[in-house]
Amino acid sequence: MKFLVFVEQRDTVIKKSSCETVRAARNLADVLGAECIAVLIGSGVEAGAPGLGQYGASRVLVLDDPALAKHSSTAYARAIASVAAAEAADIVFLPASQMGKDLAPRVAVKLHAGLAADCIALRADNGTIIATRPVYAGKALLDVRVTSPVKVFTLRPNVFPATVAQGTATVQKADVALSPDDFGAVVTNVDVAVGRPDVTEADIVVSGGRGMKAPEHFALIEALAEVLRAGVGASRAVVDAGWRPHDEQVGQTGKTVSPALYIACGISGAVQHLAGMSSSKYIVAINKDKDAPIFQAADYGIVGDVFEILPELTAQLKQTLGT
Amino acid sequence: MKIVVCVNHVPDTETRVKVGADGLSIDRTGVNFMLAPYDEIAVEEALRMREKFAGDVTVMSLGNEKHKETLRKALAMGADKAILLKDDGVRDSHGVAAGLAAALKPLAPDVILFGKQSIDYDDAQVGTLVAEMLSLPSVGVAVKIDIQDRKAVCVREIEGGHEIVELKLPAVFLAQKGLNDPRYPSLKGIMAAKNKPIEEQIALAAAPLVETVAMRTPPAKAAGRIVGTDKSAVSELIRLLHEEAKVI
Numbered sequence: 001m002k003f004l005v006f007v008e009q010r011d012t013v014i015k016k017s018s019c020e021t022v023r024a025a026r027n028l029a030d031v032l033g034a035e036c037i038a039v040l041i042g043s044g045v046e047a048g049a050p051g052l053g054q055y056g057a058s059r060v061l062v063l064d065d066p067a068l069a070k071h072s073s074t075a076y077a078r079a080i081a082s083v084a085a086a087e088a089a090d091i092v093f094l095p096a097s098q099m100g101k102d103l104a105p106r107v108a109v110k111l112h113a114g115l116a117a118d119c120i121a122l123r124a125d126n127g128t129i130i131a132t133r134p135v136y137a138g139k140a141l142l143d144v145r146v147t148s149p150v151k152v153f154t155l156r157p158n159v160f161p162a163t164v165a166q167g168t169a170t171v172q173k174a175d176v177a178l179s180p181d182d183f184g185a186v187v188t189n190v191d192v193a194v195g196r197p198d199v200t201e202a203d204i205v206v207s208g209g210r211g212m213k214a215p216e217h218f219a220l221i222e223a224l225a226e227v228l229r230a231g232v233g234a235s236r237a238v239v240d241a242g243w244r245p246h247d248e249q250v251g252q253t254g255k256t257v258s259p260a261l262y263i264a265c266g267i268s269g270a271v272q273h274l275a276g277m278s279s280s281k282y283i284v285a286i287n288k289d290k291d292a293p294i295f296q297a298a299d300y301g302i303v304g305d306v307f308e309i310l311p312e313l314t315a316q317l318k319q320t321l322g323t
Numbered sequence: 324m325k326i327v328v329c330v331n332h333v334p335d336t337e338t339r340v341k342v343g344a345d346g347l348s349i350d351r352t353g354v355n356f357m358l359a360p361y362d363e364i365a366v367e368e369a370l371r372m373r374e375k376f377a378g379d380v381t382v383m384s385l386g387n388e389k390h391k392e393t394l395r396k397a398l399a400m401g402a403d404k405a406i407l408l409k410d411d412g413v414r415d416s417h418g419v420a421a422g423l424a425a426a427l428k429p430l431a432p433d434v435i436l437f438g439k440q441s442i443d444y445d446d447a448q449v450g451t452l453v454a455e456m457l458s459l460p461s462v463g464v465a466v467k468i469d470i471q472d473r474k475a476v477c478v479r480e481i482e483g484g485h486e487i488v489e490l491k492l493p494a495v496f497l498a499q500k501g502l503n504d505p506r507y508p509s510l511k512g513i514m515a516a517k518n519k520p521i522e523e524q525i526a527l528a529a530a531p532l533v534e535t536v537a538m539r540t541p542p543a544k545a546a547g548r549i550v551g552t553d554k555s556a557v558s559e560l561i562r563l564l565h566e567e568a569k570v571i
């Protein structure tokens with residue numbers, strides 16, 4: 001058996017979610033006796049290829065082309081599917097990142113494969129693979145099996161560990177010829193805010209809700225996020241009020257996050273909010289209402305006023321962490 | 324401009340999910356269904372495109388008779404006509420996408436809109452599957468769509484920022500929150516929707532490629548610990564996060 005893992009890079013930097021995906025694929029490959037190959041696409045990306053060995057790739061196929069410097073769902077999907085076909089890969093893995101979600105359905109159609117999306121666990125069962133994926137915003141879990149000969153899986157970021165081990169990967173050029181017709185949709189520009197991590201990628205997320213009372217008080221949330229090097233999230237109530245941008249909304253109609261630590265400040269814990277963050281490893285709630293539903297979901301709670309607790313927490317963490 | 328919006332009929336977000344007797348899907352008793360929130364944004368975007376470029380808006384849904392409720396809602400918002408692709412089968416995203424693609428092809432729309440994801444199976448794949456099946460370019464998680472001279476310049480959300488994506492019509496767009504604020508159907512719209520046609524076709528949906536083995540609810544979490552009720556609790560919280568949870 002052969003596994004092929006798509007490795008996402010932005011500005012030649014390989015994303016952590018892809019390292020997680022390579023490692024998860026390799027762990028499964030070891031159980032099933034499969035080879036684990038990575039495919040790296042972009043411009044000037046070759047230098048990063050050998051390093052994928054430490055996450056478990058035995059070979060890395062590199063497609064280095066200036067035309068592929070920026071994402072193009074149509075061209076990237078063509079390239080991945082060509083490599084998968086040439087290698088006769090049985091399974092293609094991608095991170096369930098925004099780029100992975102843009103590519104996986106196209107790759108699946110090209111390979112006549114079923115796609116199990118946004119998996120949070122994978123296990124081998126009698127030579128096949130059972131994947132677990134959350135549905136209904138995490139209110140239920142499905143165990144699924146892909147029945148087509150070739151299979152595609154996307155793995156949710158921040159769930160599988162990107163464990164490092166000794167290992168080197170051989171690097172080869174991928175033999176793919178793209179034509180101008182393959183560039184049906186092209187990215188012409190990217191703006192990524194530097195500094196603060198995105199909520200879907202951050203190890204720690206600090207979120208604020210209506211209990212913060214006014215947009216300017218999010219300075220307290222940002223200060224805490226700063227010392228923890230955390231992402232900033234928000235409830236829908238404050239996004240709808242225009243206090244925070246849409247891309248910070250966590251929940252059923254916002255982003256799904258699974259950081260190691262989620263700190264909810266002045267958030268009541270409505271079911272639609274819990275849907276987006278309940279898979280966080282640890283949850284801290286700060287709310288002045290002891291009956292707020294967020295305390296049911298939290299591992300640790302402080303029943304108190306955010307305006308009293310947050311400055312104290314930030315100050316003490318600053319001392320402890322020296323950040 | 325010919326615009327088609329694919330809409331799904333999903334359990335409302337307040338639904339308390341219980342596993343049904345088959346062990347494979349939810350217990351539907353007492354569950355309210357609604358037009359999926361992202362699909363509502365897609366319908367709104369279609370209406371705005373029609374306002375700008377003229378043309379017509381068709382809404383399409385694949386599923387059982389009940390999907391008519393959702394189609395009616397989209398008609399009440401202002402869509403011109405609706406198509407129900409009748410299907411009672413157990414489908415995966417691939418099966419649904421195959422049925423939608425087969426029905427979309429003869430219509431040859433200039434623009435096909437989807438929600439970025441349904442809120443039932445949270446698959447986020449049907450729109451892009453359809454695009455690939457029809458060999459059309461697509462933009463996922465679009466927060467801005469600007470069309471001029473049959474060329475679209477879109478803003479799409481990515482981790483920590485945005486991408487500008489360019490593509491030519493015909494094309495597929497997946498609506499993300501932030502694209503617009505969907506209108507509420509007016510009373511006039513609701514009345515008018517009663518007289519708008521819902522065409523019925525037999526869906527040409529495909530057999531599933533992903534099979535559900537089991538559905539379960541996640542293990543209930545043990546009640547958390549209240550560390551304290553004022554700022555004297557802060558140092559204990561930090562100790563717990565450091566020593567017990569080991570997350571800082």
Ligand SMILES: Cc1cc2nc3c(=O)[nH]c(=O)nc-3n(C[C@H](O)[C@H](O)[C@H](O)COP(=O)(O)OP(=O)(O)OC[C@H]3O[C@@H](n4cnc5c(N)ncnc54)[C@H](O)[C@@H]3O)c2cc1C
Pocket residue numbers: 208209210211212234235236237238249250251252253254255265266267268269270271272273276286287288289292304305306307336360
């Ligand atoms: C279709 C649909 C989709 C939705 N999707 C989402 C979604 O994706 N994400 C989401 O978040 N919501 C979503 N919602 C909205 C959700 O139902 C809630 O309305 C929302 O989450 C409430 O936000 P909140 O907790 O900030 O506000 P509130 O519910 O008003 O809670 C504010 C909390 O702050 C506390 N508080 C007040 N003052 C202080 C203080 N000084 N110190 C400490 N605590 C204080 C209060 O005790 C209260 O618990 C959705 C709703 C629907 C119908």
Ligand SMILES: Nc1ncnc2c1ncn2[C@@H]1O[C@H](COP(=O)(O)O)[C@@H](O)[C@H]1O
Pocket residue numbers: 329330331332359361362365383384385386416419423436437438439440441442444445446447448449450
């Ligand atoms: N049964 C359906 N009928 C019509 N459109 C659908 C159906 N299921 C999903 N869609 C569309 O595909 C999008 C993504 O769905 P999903 O891949 O299931 O998350 C939805 O937002 C709808 O626009």
